[in-house]
Amino acid sequence: PSSVATALEDPDWVAAMQEEMQQFYNQQVWKLVPLPDGKIAIETKWILKNKRDARGIVVKNKARLVAQGHRQEEGIDYDEVFAPFARIEAIRLFLAFASYMGFMVYQMDVKSAFLYEEIKEEGYVTQPKGFEDSHNPKHVYIxxxxxxxxxxxPRAWYARLSTFLLKHHYRRAWCDEFEVLMKGEFEMSAI
Known part of the structure:
Protein backbone atom coordinates (compact mmCIF):
# COMPACT_ATOMS: atom_id res chain seq x y z
CA PRO A 1 0.00 0.00 0.00
CA SER A 2 1.04 3.57 -0.61
CA SER A 3 0.24 4.65 2.96
CA VAL A 4 -0.90 3.40 6.35
CA ALA A 5 -4.29 5.03 5.69
CA THR A 6 -4.65 2.91 2.54
CA ALA A 7 -3.59 -0.23 4.42
CA LEU A 8 -6.19 0.43 7.12
CA GLU A 9 -8.89 0.21 4.43
CA ASP A 10 -7.81 -3.30 3.39
CA PRO A 11 -8.95 -6.16 5.68
CA ASP A 12 -5.86 -8.26 4.83
CA TRP A 13 -3.50 -5.47 5.90
CA VAL A 14 -5.58 -4.74 9.01
CA ALA A 15 -5.28 -8.43 9.95
CA ALA A 16 -1.48 -8.27 9.49
CA MET A 17 -1.30 -5.15 11.67
CA GLN A 18 -3.52 -6.75 14.31
CA GLU A 19 -1.25 -9.81 14.33
CA GLU A 20 1.75 -7.55 15.02
CA MET A 21 -0.12 -5.70 17.77
CA GLN A 22 -1.10 -9.04 19.31
CA GLN A 23 2.61 -9.90 19.65
CA PHE A 24 3.11 -6.65 21.59
CA TYR A 25 0.28 -7.56 23.96
CA ASN A 26 1.41 -11.20 24.30
CA GLN A 27 4.94 -10.12 25.21
CA GLN A 28 3.75 -7.21 27.40
CA VAL A 29 6.05 -4.83 25.54
CA TRP A 30 4.50 -1.60 26.81
CA LYS A 31 1.94 0.11 29.03
CA LEU A 32 -0.36 2.98 28.07
CA VAL A 33 0.35 6.02 30.28
CA PRO A 34 0.10 9.81 30.22
CA LEU A 35 3.37 11.33 28.98
CA PRO A 36 5.28 12.65 32.02
CA ASP A 37 6.30 16.32 31.99
CA GLY A 38 9.66 16.88 30.36
CA LYS A 39 9.61 13.56 28.50
CA ILE A 40 9.43 13.10 24.74
CA ALA A 41 7.69 10.21 23.00
CA ILE A 42 9.40 8.69 19.99
CA GLU A 43 7.16 8.27 16.96
CA THR A 44 6.18 4.78 15.84
CA LYS A 45 5.90 3.75 12.22
CA TRP A 46 4.35 0.86 10.33
CA ILE A 47 6.58 -1.02 7.86
CA LEU A 48 4.35 -2.87 5.41
CA LYS A 49 5.72 -5.55 3.08
CA ASN A 50 4.40 -8.38 0.95
CA LYS A 51 5.91 -11.83 1.45
CA ARG A 52 6.13 -13.61 -1.91
CA ASP A 53 6.71 -17.20 -2.94
CA ALA A 54 9.29 -18.37 -5.49
CA ARG A 55 6.97 -17.39 -8.36
CA GLY A 56 6.51 -13.86 -7.03
CA ILE A 57 2.94 -14.40 -5.87
CA VAL A 58 1.98 -12.61 -2.66
CA VAL A 59 1.43 -15.22 0.05
CA LYS A 60 1.25 -12.99 3.10
CA ASN A 61 1.09 -9.36 4.14
CA LYS A 62 3.67 -8.54 6.82
CA ALA A 63 3.25 -5.53 9.09
CA ARG A 64 6.01 -4.56 11.49
CA LEU A 65 5.68 -1.76 14.02
CA VAL A 66 8.94 0.06 14.68
CA ALA A 67 10.09 2.95 16.81
CA GLN A 68 11.82 5.75 14.94
CA GLY A 69 15.01 5.20 16.92
CA HIS A 70 16.97 7.72 14.88
CA ARG A 71 15.31 10.29 17.13
CA GLN A 72 16.83 8.79 20.27
CA GLU A 73 19.70 10.65 21.90
CA GLU A 74 22.72 8.74 23.17
CA GLY A 75 23.20 9.19 26.92
CA ILE A 76 19.57 10.28 27.34
CA ASP A 77 17.46 7.59 25.68
CA TYR A 78 20.04 4.81 25.68
CA ASP A 79 23.54 3.96 26.86
CA GLU A 80 24.92 0.63 25.69
CA VAL A 81 24.03 -0.69 22.26
CA PHE A 82 26.79 -3.14 21.32
CA ALA A 83 25.61 -6.57 20.20
CA PRO A 84 27.88 -9.00 18.36
CA PHE A 85 26.90 -9.94 14.85
CA ALA A 86 28.48 -11.83 11.99
CA ARG A 87 29.50 -10.00 8.85
CA ILE A 88 28.07 -11.39 5.61
CA GLU A 89 31.56 -12.49 4.52
CA ALA A 90 31.90 -14.64 7.64
CA ILE A 91 28.49 -16.20 7.04
CA ARG A 92 29.39 -17.00 3.42
CA LEU A 93 32.69 -18.54 4.51
CA PHE A 94 30.92 -20.64 7.14
CA LEU A 95 28.31 -21.87 4.64
CA ALA A 96 30.97 -22.69 2.04
CA PHE A 97 32.99 -24.65 4.61
CA ALA A 98 29.89 -26.45 5.89
CA SER A 99 28.96 -27.41 2.33
CA TYR A 100 32.50 -28.59 1.58
CA MET A 101 32.56 -30.71 4.74
CA GLY A 102 29.02 -32.03 4.21
CA PHE A 103 27.77 -30.54 7.47
CA MET A 104 24.08 -30.06 8.12
CA VAL A 105 23.29 -26.38 8.68
CA TYR A 106 20.21 -25.31 10.64
CA GLN A 107 18.53 -21.94 10.46
CA MET A 108 15.94 -20.52 12.82
CA ASP A 109 13.70 -17.53 13.05
CA VAL A 110 12.30 -16.32 16.35
CA LYS A 111 9.04 -14.52 15.72
CA SER A 112 9.25 -10.91 16.95
CA ALA A 113 12.64 -11.63 18.55
CA PHE A 114 13.32 -8.14 19.90
CA LEU A 115 10.09 -8.12 21.92
CA TYR A 116 11.28 -10.73 24.43
CA GLU A 117 13.73 -8.76 26.57
CA GLU A 118 13.22 -5.89 28.99
CA ILE A 119 15.18 -2.69 28.55
CA LYS A 120 16.59 -0.74 31.47
CA GLU A 121 16.18 2.75 30.01
CA GLU A 122 12.93 4.65 30.41
CA GLY A 123 11.41 5.39 27.02
CA TYR A 124 8.10 6.38 25.51
CA VAL A 125 6.58 5.86 22.07
CA THR A 126 3.47 7.22 20.42
CA GLN A 127 0.41 5.09 19.81
CA PRO A 128 0.55 3.44 16.37
CA LYS A 129 -1.51 4.97 13.59
CA GLY A 130 -4.82 3.17 13.28
CA PHE A 131 -4.55 1.64 16.75
CA GLU A 132 -5.00 4.64 19.03
CA ASP A 133 -6.85 4.06 22.29
CA SER A 134 -10.20 5.86 21.88
CA HIS A 135 -10.46 6.48 25.66
CA ASN A 136 -6.91 7.86 25.96
CA PRO A 137 -5.92 9.32 22.58
CA LYS A 138 -3.26 11.62 24.11
CA HIS A 139 -1.56 8.84 26.09
CA VAL A 140 1.71 7.23 25.00
CA TYR A 141 3.27 3.87 25.66
CA ILE A 142 6.06 3.46 28.18
CA PRO A 154 19.73 -5.73 19.34
CA ARG A 155 21.72 -5.74 22.59
CA ALA A 156 18.61 -6.66 24.58
CA TRP A 157 17.84 -9.61 22.27
CA TYR A 158 21.46 -10.77 22.43
CA ALA A 159 21.33 -10.68 26.24
CA ARG A 160 18.06 -12.65 26.27
CA LEU A 161 19.27 -15.33 23.87
CA SER A 162 22.68 -15.65 25.58
CA THR A 163 21.07 -16.08 28.99
CA PHE A 164 18.68 -18.69 27.62
CA LEU A 165 21.45 -20.69 25.92
CA LEU A 166 23.75 -20.62 28.93
CA LYS A 167 20.92 -21.58 31.28
CA HIS A 168 20.30 -24.70 29.21
CA HIS A 169 24.01 -25.57 28.89
CA TYR A 170 23.76 -25.39 25.12
CA ARG A 171 25.95 -27.77 23.14
CA ARG A 172 25.98 -27.71 19.34
CA ALA A 173 25.31 -31.45 19.10
CA TRP A 174 21.94 -31.06 20.75
CA CYS A 175 20.11 -29.59 17.74
CA ASP A 176 16.89 -31.54 18.32
CA GLU A 177 16.80 -30.68 22.01
CA PHE A 178 17.63 -27.08 21.16
CA GLU A 179 14.67 -26.90 18.79
CA VAL A 180 12.33 -28.24 21.49
CA LEU A 181 13.71 -25.75 24.04
CA MET A 182 13.36 -22.82 21.63
CA LYS A 183 9.79 -23.72 20.75
CA GLY A 184 8.99 -23.99 24.46
CA GLU A 185 10.38 -20.53 25.23
CA PHE A 186 9.70 -18.48 22.09
CA GLU A 187 7.01 -18.44 19.43
CA MET A 188 8.86 -19.71 16.38
CA SER A 189 7.87 -18.87 12.82
CA ALA A 190 10.48 -21.22 11.29
CA ILE A 191 13.34 -23.54 12.16
Missing part, protein backbone atom coordinates in the same frame (compact mmCIF):
# COMPACT_ATOMS: atom_id res chain seq x y z
CA UNK A 143 8.34 0.84 26.65
CA UNK A 144 9.03 -2.09 28.97
CA UNK A 145 10.67 -4.44 26.48
CA UNK A 146 12.83 -3.91 23.42
CA UNK A 147 11.09 -2.69 20.31
CA UNK A 148 12.28 -2.78 16.72
CA UNK A 149 13.97 0.48 15.82
CA UNK A 150 15.27 1.31 19.29
CA UNK A 151 19.06 1.53 19.49
CA UNK A 152 19.21 -0.83 22.46
CA UNK A 153 16.98 -3.55 20.92
Missing amino acids: VVKALYGLHQA
Whole structure:
Protein backbone atom coordinates (compact mmCIF):
# COMPACT_ATOMS: atom_id res chain seq x y z
CA PRO A 1 0.00 0.00 0.00
CA SER A 2 1.04 3.57 -0.61
CA SER A 3 0.24 4.65 2.96
CA VAL A 4 -0.90 3.40 6.35
CA ALA A 5 -4.29 5.03 5.69
CA THR A 6 -4.65 2.91 2.54
CA ALA A 7 -3.59 -0.23 4.42
CA LEU A 8 -6.19 0.43 7.12
CA GLU A 9 -8.89 0.21 4.43
CA ASP A 10 -7.81 -3.30 3.39
CA PRO A 11 -8.95 -6.16 5.68
CA ASP A 12 -5.86 -8.26 4.83
CA TRP A 13 -3.50 -5.47 5.90
CA VAL A 14 -5.58 -4.74 9.01
CA ALA A 15 -5.28 -8.43 9.95
CA ALA A 16 -1.48 -8.27 9.49
CA MET A 17 -1.30 -5.15 11.67
CA GLN A 18 -3.52 -6.75 14.31
CA GLU A 19 -1.25 -9.81 14.33
CA GLU A 20 1.75 -7.55 15.02
CA MET A 21 -0.12 -5.70 17.77
CA GLN A 22 -1.10 -9.04 19.31
CA GLN A 23 2.61 -9.90 19.65
CA PHE A 24 3.11 -6.65 21.59
CA TYR A 25 0.28 -7.56 23.96
CA ASN A 26 1.41 -11.20 24.30
CA GLN A 27 4.94 -10.12 25.21
CA GLN A 28 3.75 -7.21 27.40
CA VAL A 29 6.05 -4.83 25.54
CA TRP A 30 4.50 -1.60 26.81
CA LYS A 31 1.94 0.11 29.03
CA LEU A 32 -0.36 2.98 28.07
CA VAL A 33 0.35 6.02 30.28
CA PRO A 34 0.10 9.81 30.22
CA LEU A 35 3.37 11.33 28.98
CA PRO A 36 5.28 12.65 32.02
CA ASP A 37 6.30 16.32 31.99
CA GLY A 38 9.66 16.88 30.36
CA LYS A 39 9.61 13.56 28.50
CA ILE A 40 9.43 13.10 24.74
CA ALA A 41 7.69 10.21 23.00
CA ILE A 42 9.40 8.69 19.99
CA GLU A 43 7.16 8.27 16.96
CA THR A 44 6.18 4.78 15.84
CA LYS A 45 5.90 3.75 12.22
CA TRP A 46 4.35 0.86 10.33
CA ILE A 47 6.58 -1.02 7.86
CA LEU A 48 4.35 -2.87 5.41
CA LYS A 49 5.72 -5.55 3.08
CA ASN A 50 4.40 -8.38 0.95
CA LYS A 51 5.91 -11.83 1.45
CA ARG A 52 6.13 -13.61 -1.91
CA ASP A 53 6.71 -17.20 -2.94
CA ALA A 54 9.29 -18.37 -5.49
CA ARG A 55 6.97 -17.39 -8.36
CA GLY A 56 6.51 -13.86 -7.03
CA ILE A 57 2.94 -14.40 -5.87
CA VAL A 58 1.98 -12.61 -2.66
CA VAL A 59 1.43 -15.22 0.05
CA LYS A 60 1.25 -12.99 3.10
CA ASN A 61 1.09 -9.36 4.14
CA LYS A 62 3.67 -8.54 6.82
CA ALA A 63 3.25 -5.53 9.09
CA ARG A 64 6.01 -4.56 11.49
CA LEU A 65 5.68 -1.76 14.02
CA VAL A 66 8.94 0.06 14.68
CA ALA A 67 10.09 2.95 16.81
CA GLN A 68 11.82 5.75 14.94
CA GLY A 69 15.01 5.20 16.92
CA HIS A 70 16.97 7.72 14.88
CA ARG A 71 15.31 10.29 17.13
CA GLN A 72 16.83 8.79 20.27
CA GLU A 73 19.70 10.65 21.90
CA GLU A 74 22.72 8.74 23.17
CA GLY A 75 23.20 9.19 26.92
CA ILE A 76 19.57 10.28 27.34
CA ASP A 77 17.46 7.59 25.68
CA TYR A 78 20.04 4.81 25.68
CA ASP A 79 23.54 3.96 26.86
CA GLU A 80 24.92 0.63 25.69
CA VAL A 81 24.03 -0.69 22.26
CA PHE A 82 26.79 -3.14 21.32
CA ALA A 83 25.61 -6.57 20.20
CA PRO A 84 27.88 -9.00 18.36
CA PHE A 85 26.90 -9.94 14.85
CA ALA A 86 28.48 -11.83 11.99
CA ARG A 87 29.50 -10.00 8.85
CA ILE A 88 28.07 -11.39 5.61
CA GLU A 89 31.56 -12.49 4.52
CA ALA A 90 31.90 -14.64 7.64
CA ILE A 91 28.49 -16.20 7.04
CA ARG A 92 29.39 -17.00 3.42
CA LEU A 93 32.69 -18.54 4.51
CA PHE A 94 30.92 -20.64 7.14
CA LEU A 95 28.31 -21.87 4.64
CA ALA A 96 30.97 -22.69 2.04
CA PHE A 97 32.99 -24.65 4.61
CA ALA A 98 29.89 -26.45 5.89
CA SER A 99 28.96 -27.41 2.33
CA TYR A 100 32.50 -28.59 1.58
CA MET A 101 32.56 -30.71 4.74
CA GLY A 102 29.02 -32.03 4.21
CA PHE A 103 27.77 -30.54 7.47
CA MET A 104 24.08 -30.06 8.12
CA VAL A 105 23.29 -26.38 8.68
CA TYR A 106 20.21 -25.31 10.64
CA GLN A 107 18.53 -21.94 10.46
CA MET A 108 15.94 -20.52 12.82
CA ASP A 109 13.70 -17.53 13.05
CA VAL A 110 12.30 -16.32 16.35
CA LYS A 111 9.04 -14.52 15.72
CA SER A 112 9.25 -10.91 16.95
CA ALA A 113 12.64 -11.63 18.55
CA PHE A 114 13.32 -8.14 19.90
CA LEU A 115 10.09 -8.12 21.92
CA TYR A 116 11.28 -10.73 24.43
CA GLU A 117 13.73 -8.76 26.57
CA GLU A 118 13.22 -5.89 28.99
CA ILE A 119 15.18 -2.69 28.55
CA LYS A 120 16.59 -0.74 31.47
CA GLU A 121 16.18 2.75 30.01
CA GLU A 122 12.93 4.65 30.41
CA GLY A 123 11.41 5.39 27.02
CA TYR A 124 8.10 6.38 25.51
CA VAL A 125 6.58 5.86 22.07
CA THR A 126 3.47 7.22 20.42
CA GLN A 127 0.41 5.09 19.81
CA PRO A 128 0.55 3.44 16.37
CA LYS A 129 -1.51 4.97 13.59
CA GLY A 130 -4.82 3.17 13.28
CA PHE A 131 -4.55 1.64 16.75
CA GLU A 132 -5.00 4.64 19.03
CA ASP A 133 -6.85 4.06 22.29
CA SER A 134 -10.20 5.86 21.88
CA HIS A 135 -10.46 6.48 25.66
CA ASN A 136 -6.91 7.86 25.96
CA PRO A 137 -5.92 9.32 22.58
CA LYS A 138 -3.26 11.62 24.11
CA HIS A 139 -1.56 8.84 26.09
CA VAL A 140 1.71 7.23 25.00
CA TYR A 141 3.27 3.87 25.66
CA ILE A 142 6.06 3.46 28.18
CA VAL A 143 8.34 0.84 26.65
CA VAL A 144 9.03 -2.09 28.97
CA LYS A 145 10.67 -4.44 26.48
CA ALA A 146 12.83 -3.91 23.42
CA LEU A 147 11.09 -2.69 20.31
CA TYR A 148 12.28 -2.78 16.72
CA GLY A 149 13.97 0.48 15.82
CA LEU A 150 15.27 1.31 19.29
CA HIS A 151 19.06 1.53 19.49
CA GLN A 152 19.21 -0.83 22.46
CA ALA A 153 16.98 -3.55 20.92
CA PRO A 154 19.73 -5.73 19.34
CA ARG A 155 21.72 -5.74 22.59
CA ALA A 156 18.61 -6.66 24.58
CA TRP A 157 17.84 -9.61 22.27
CA TYR A 158 21.46 -10.77 22.43
CA ALA A 159 21.33 -10.68 26.24
CA ARG A 160 18.06 -12.65 26.27
CA LEU A 161 19.27 -15.33 23.87
CA SER A 162 22.68 -15.65 25.58
CA THR A 163 21.07 -16.08 28.99
CA PHE A 164 18.68 -18.69 27.62
CA LEU A 165 21.45 -20.69 25.92
CA LEU A 166 23.75 -20.62 28.93
CA LYS A 167 20.92 -21.58 31.28
CA HIS A 168 20.30 -24.70 29.21
CA HIS A 169 24.01 -25.57 28.89
CA TYR A 170 23.76 -25.39 25.12
CA ARG A 171 25.95 -27.77 23.14
CA ARG A 172 25.98 -27.71 19.34
CA ALA A 173 25.31 -31.45 19.10
CA TRP A 174 21.94 -31.06 20.75
CA CYS A 175 20.11 -29.59 17.74
CA ASP A 176 16.89 -31.54 18.32
CA GLU A 177 16.80 -30.68 22.01
CA PHE A 178 17.63 -27.08 21.16
CA GLU A 179 14.67 -26.90 18.79
CA VAL A 180 12.33 -28.24 21.49
CA LEU A 181 13.71 -25.75 24.04
CA MET A 182 13.36 -22.82 21.63
CA LYS A 183 9.79 -23.72 20.75
CA GLY A 184 8.99 -23.99 24.46
CA GLU A 185 10.38 -20.53 25.23
CA PHE A 186 9.70 -18.48 22.09
CA GLU A 187 7.01 -18.44 19.43
CA MET A 188 8.86 -19.71 16.38
CA SER A 189 7.87 -18.87 12.82
CA ALA A 190 10.48 -21.22 11.29
CA ILE A 191 13.34 -23.54 12.16
